Amino acid sequence: MANKPLVAVAMSGGVDSSVAAALLVKQGYEVVGITLQIWQESQTDPRHSGCCSLGAVVDARRVAKILGIPHYVLNFRQQFAQTVIADFIAEYQRGRTPNPCVQCNRYVKFDAFLQKADELGAQYIATGHYARIQYDEKGGRWLLLKAVNREKDQSYVLYPMTQAQLARTLFPLGELPSKTETRALARELGLPVADKPDSQEICFVAEAGGYRAFLQSRVPDSMRPGDIRDVHGNLLGRHPGVAFFTIGQRRGLGLSGHQEPLYVVDIDAQNNVVVVGTKEHLYCRRFLVEGVNWIAVENLTKPLAVEARIRYNMHEAPATLFPHELPDCVEVEFESPQRAVTPGQAAVFYRGEVVVGGGTIATRLE
Secondary structure, eight states: OOOOOOEEOOOOOSHHHHHHHHHHHTTEEEEEEEEOOOOOOOOTTTTTTTTTTTHHHHHHHHHHHHHHHEEEEEOHHHHOOOOOHHHHHHHHTOOOOOOHHHHHHIIIIIIIIIHHHHHHHHHEEEEEOOEEEEEETHHHHHHHOOSSSSOOOGGGGGOOOOOOHTEEEEOOOGGOSOHHHHHHHHHTTOOTTOOOOOSSSSHHHTTSHHHHHHHHHHOGGGGGOEEEEEOOOOOOEESSGGGGOTTOTTEEEEEOOSSSSEEEEEETTTTTTEEEGGGGGGGEEEEEEEEEEESSSSSSSSSSEEEEEEEEEEEEEEEEHHHOOSOOOOEEEEEEEOOOOOOEEEEEEETTEEEEEEEEEEEEEE
16 A cells, blocks of 8 residues: 655654654654754753753654654754744733743744745644644634543644644644553553653743743843832832733732732733732733634634633633724633733633634733
8 A cells, every 4th residue: 555645743752742653654654753953952961851952852863763764853943033932032021921832833833844844845744732633624624623632632722723734734642532542652662752751841941940040041131120019009019020920920029918918910011010919800801812813714703602711721711702903803701700811821712622713812901
């Protein structure tokens, strides 16, 4: 039987992308493994196995050799720096809390990587993400769906995918029932990464000692001390820089002696002010989302009932989407107020297991 088309698999050296490559080989695809170098760590010990380390390259190469597929390492550092890192810094300077994984998927894994795949003559790309892609014959659109494994579902960070990208992407892990099954498959195939721990940290801030240390090293002049005020404008204290705070934060405010716990409820980067309030001030019902990418529909022309998620680790809550006069914007109204609606974070809209679309939270309205 003739081989299926060529697939370029993004191999990070972890168990997920390794099993994804193995499943595609098993299914008869012609597979080439690609490790994307997106961040230059100072750590050169091969035992260090973060997603961008020398150890990750070594692990990916070992897996590719076992699978009998070619493996290449491609330099994506410039694209990563100009898009993901630049956005990360700019968002914090604006007093917002970015999601760099969303931006990495948008600009690197499903844009720059797809372009490289074209150069290799690959018809498809594949990653180790937990999500599913289906074509809707009736609607004539490619759909992004939650993974069968709901605990590992990563559809939230994949909302920027375009129709063209969805048409040429494979998610081999989307149908697997659990991470236990993924590791079991890796052991069965004799892959040396079967028990490798999942990467938990953002690659470029883990090495720097956290996002605050990273920002201080990159843009020290923007970390200006300023006022901490309550929701009524009363001065309560001072802060070392707005980039060190996020909506919902309670610790590290340096405030004591108040009857109720205080939380960050707003960040006014223009005036360099951190606004704090009680727990009730954290809740919001209506907010504006910008940079919306629609997947299940071409556009929003009338109110649409959905379930919306405003953080990666939260359950969706019932909401209604309303068209907005600004281009690529939508107004979201939850049925009941939600805690810590945070500008800069992703808001993703679902109908059941289907991703309708998503965008970036711009501002709270109510």
